Amino acid sequence: MTADTRREALKNLVSTDGISFAATPILIGPAPYFDLAGEEFGSRLILTIGADGSEFCLRPDFTLPIAIEHLKSGASTPAAYGYLGPIFRQRTDGPAEFDQAGLELLALPDSDAALDRVIGFARAALDIYGIASPAIRVGSIDLFEAFLASCDMPDVWRPRIRARFGHPRAMTRLLDRLADPHKPMEGPKGIPQQGIADWVSELMLTNGLSLTESRGPDEIARRYLEKQALEAAHVPSHTIDLLRTYLAISGDTDQALSAIAELAERGGFALSGAIEDAAASVAQLRNSGRLSGLVFDAGFSPRLDYYTGITFEMTGKDGAVLVSGGQYDRLLKRLGAETEIPAVGCAVWVERLEASCGAGEAGQ
Template identity: 70%
Template sequence: MTPTARRDALRALVSAPGVTLSAPPILVPPAAYFDLAGEEFGARMILTQGTDGTEFCLRPDFTLPIAIDHIASGAATPAAYGYLGPVFRQRADGPTEFDQGGMELLALPDADAALDKIIAFARSVLDIYGVTAPHIRVGDIDLFETLLAACDMPDVWRPRIRARFGHPEAMSALLDRLANPHTATSGPVGMPETDIADWVRELMLTNGLSLTESRSPEEIAQRYLEKQALEAAHVPAETIDLLRRYLAISGAADTALAQIEAMRGLIDLPLDATRRRVDQLRLSGESSNLVFDAAFSPRLDYYTGITFEMTGQGRGVLVSGGQYDRLLQRLGANEQIPAVGCAVWVDRLEAEVRS
C-alpha cells in the first residue's frame, strides 16, 4: 500500500459512518493547556500573538479543542469525533509540525463498549500500516486511586501523591522524603501566623528585599505554616513500603496482576475490571508483548481508568489511548462526563512501514 493509500484509509477510518470529522482551528487559546497539561507540556507549545495582543498557540493536539467544542454543543450529548491533520509541538527528535490522527468518544453511556470501539480503532490503524505484533503497555489509574484511598496516611498527602502518579522520578523523590522526614525545621515553630508574617517582614527589610515586588510576608507565612503542617503529617513506613511495592510491579500482564492479587493480605484491590480491560486489549490481536505497568499513566490528572500505548519495532509510541472522564468537567461541564480516546502518530507509523 502506498503512503497516499494508507493516508486515505486512515481518513476513511476517522470519518466512518457515525463519526464526525473534526477540524479545530490551528490557532487556539493556550490557557486550557497551561491549566490542565502543566508547565512541562506548555514549554513544548509554539506561542504567538494577534495584532491586539491576544495570545494563541499553534494547535498542540486535538483532544482539548474537540472537548471544548463538545461542551459548547451539549456536554452530555453522546458523540464520536475523528480527526486527522497537523499538530505543532517543539520536539528534540523531529519536526515541530507533524500529522496526528485519532478518535474521541464523549458521553457514551456504555464505558466498556466505548473502550472496545477505541481499541478496535487502534487495531485498525495498526493494520493499515502493517504493524502485526505491537508491544502494548497498559495501566489502570482507577486501581492506583483505589489503593491510595485505602492506604493509612494523613489525607493531606493523598492529592500530592496522586499528582506525581505517572512521574516516576518525582514519585520516588516524594516517597524518599516521606520515609525520611526532616527532624528539624528552621524558622519560628509554634508562632501564630501574624507573628510569623511580622518576622518575615523584618527579615525582608533587613536584607533589602521589597515587600511588594514578590510574595507578601503574609503569603510567605501562610505557605510556611502549610509546609509545617505537611512535615508534621507522618506517613507510616508500612504505607510507603506498600506504595513502592505496588508501583514496582511491571511485566507480562497476567503475572503482574497476579502479583497485585498476592498483596491482598495487605490491601484488597478490585481486579475484575482491570482483568476485563486487559482482556479487551489482548483480544484486539495476537500479542505476547502485553505488559501491565502499575505505575503507567499519562502526566495529566484528568485521566481515569485504563490507559494504553502501542509501539512497534522502532522507537516511539505509535498509538496511545485511554479514559479521561474528568476532562470535560475540568473544562467547564456541570458534571463528570465519560470520555475515551486514542491518538495515532502518523509520522512514526510511516517510519515503521519503512523500517
C-alpha cells in the same frame, strides 16, 4: 499500498460514518494546558502573542480543543470526533510540527462499548501500516487510586503522591524524601499563622521586592503553612515500601495483577473489585484489538491527572510509541461540566507509523 494510499485510508478512518471530523483552530488559548496538563507539558507549548496582546499557543494536541468545543454543544451529548492534522510541541529531538490522527468518544452511554470502539480504531490504524504485533503496555489509574486510598498515611500526602503517578523520577524523589526522618522547618518563630502573610509582606518590601509581580505574600504564606503541615505529617515506612513494591510490578498481565492481589492481601486492602475491573479492561483490550503479549505496568499512566480507568500505549520495534490512549472521565468536569462525563480516546502518531512501515518495506 503506497504512502499516499495509506494516508488516504487513515483519512477515511477518522471521518467514517458516525464520526464527526474535528477541525480545531491551530491557534488556541494556552490557559487550559497550564491548568490541566501542568508545567511540564506547558513548557513544551509554542507560544505567540496576538495583535491585541492576547496570548495563544500553537495547538499541541486535539483532545483539549475537542473537549472544549464539545462543552459548547452540551457536555452530556454523545459524540464521536475523528481528527488528522498537525500538532506543535517543543521537543529535544525531531521537528516541532508533526501529524497526529485519533478518535475521541465523549458522553457515550456504554463506556465498555466506547472502549471497544477506540481499541478497534487503534487496531485498524495499525493494520493500515502493516503493524501486526506491536508491543502493548497497559496501566490502570483506578487501581492505583484504590491502592493509594487504602494505604496508611496522612490524607495531606495522598494528592501529592497521586500527582506524581506516571512520573517515575518525581515519584522516586518524593518517596525517598518521605523515607527520611522529617526535620522541622525553620520559620518565623513566635508569629501566629494569621500574621505570616504580613510578615512576608514586610520581608519582601525590606528587600525591595514587588508585592504584585510574581507570587504575592498571601500565596507565599499559604504555601509556607502547607509545607509545614506536610513536614509534620509522617508517612509510615511500611506504607512507603508497599508503594515502591506496587509501582515496580510489571509483566504478563495475569501475573502482574496476581502480584498486586497478593500485595493488597499483605497490606490488608480490599482491592478485589478494582483488580477485577482492571482485569476485565485488559481482556477487552486484548480481545477487541486482536492483541497478544500485553504487559501490565502498575506504574504506567499518562502525565495528565484527568485520566481515569485503563490507559495503554502501543509501540513499534524501536520502542517508539505508535498509538496511545485511554479513559479520561474527569476532563470535561475539569473544563466546567457539572459532573464527570465518560470519555475515551486514542492518538495515532502518524509519522512514526509511516517511518515504521517504511523501515519494514525496506527490509523486505
